[in-house]
Amino acid sequence: MQKHYYVFFNSFFKVKEVMKHSLVVLLIIFVSACGKNTISYQEIGERTHQSKEVAKKFGMQLKAKLQAAMKEGGPINAISVCNEQAPLIAKQLSDETGWDIHRTSLKPRATQPDVWEKSMLEDFEKKLSKGDSFDMLFAQDVVKHNDKASFRFIKAIETEKVCLVCHGENIADPIKTKISELYPNDVATGFKEGDIRGAFSIIQPLE
Ligand code: HEC
Known part of the structure; x- marks a missing residue:
């Protein structure tokens, strides 16, 4: 024993x-x-905060331009704002910060998500269905991107009523035609208010 x-x-x-x-x-x-x-927790916090501010600026500038163009010449006119101004604002902000700033989506019109973005967006979908608010739908990580250590940030974008003209379930024929001319592989339709339309994505190189 x-x-x-x-x-x-x-x-x-x-x-x-x-x-x-x-x-x-x-x-x-x-x-x-x-x-x-x-990188330290403090640096992660700072970079997250800065990314949120830039994403907010991107969203606000774009929405202001979109609404002004809709008022001026209707949605057909506004398509060119999204088509030309959105990449331009993204480029201006990228030049100002030295970061890669863009938008993407699980159902993209222009920009396919990469592996990291896709998995974060899928996670956001789950969180939204469990009742998380849009304020909570963001993520950050330190990862290798193009062989460089990078801080990555992503924040979900909510589908609002104004977005449905070009991203909704019933899109008017002239708009449909114009969109399919510009984006033959478009899948960014069929959204409802409150859906995740896509995300702001920011890549900050660390080296
Ligand atoms: C007048 C038509 C129109 C309206 C209204 C509109 N969009 Fe778009 N959206 C577009 C076009 C065109 C693109 C492709 C832009 C590009 O080439 O980068 C786009 C692209 C996007 C993208 C980038 C991801 C992707 O699919 O490639 C997001 C995110 C997005 N829109 C969100 C919104 C949100 C949110 C609203 C409402 C606040 C909105 N859009 C309203 C036409 C529109």
């Missing part, structure tokens, strides 16, 4: 010892793998 206890304790300590060593090895691998990619 006593021998049994001994064997039990002995193997228990052995397991513990092995686990301890594995943990140390894992920690070393983790730290060296992260290396330069690691």
Whole structure:
């Protein structure tokens, strides 16, 4: 009986010892793998805050231009705002910051999501269906992008009533025609108010 206890304790300590060593090895691998990619929590917080501000600016500038164009010449006229002004605003903001700033979507008109964006957008869909508000639908990470350590940020964009003219379920024929001329592979329709239309995506190189 006593021998049994001994064997039990002995193997228990052995397991513990092995686990301890594995943990140390894992920690070393983790730290060296992260290396330069690691930034402090404070820096993550700051970069997240700055990204949110830039995304907000992008959204506000675009919406102002969109609404003005709709008022002036109707939705057909506004298509050119989205077609020309959206990439232009994105480029201006990218030049100002040195970051890659763009929009994307699981059902894109112009810009396909990459693997990271796709998985975040899918996660946002799940969170929205569980009742999360749009304020909560953002994410950030430090990852390798084009072989460079990069801080990535993504924030969901809500479909509002004004968006339905060009992204909704019943799109008027002249608008449909114009959109399919400009975007033959368009799948950015069929949205309802409150759906996730897409996301602002920001890539900040860290090296
Ligand atoms: C007048 C038509 C029109 C309206 C209204 C409109 N969009 Fe778009 N949207 C477009 C076009 C055209 C593009 C493609 C832009 C490009 O080439 O970069 C686009 C692209 C996008 C994209 C980029 C992702 C993708 O599908 O390629 C998002 C996100 C987006 N729109 C969101 C919105 C939201 C949100 C609203 C409402 C606030 C809205 N749009 C209203 C025409 C419109």
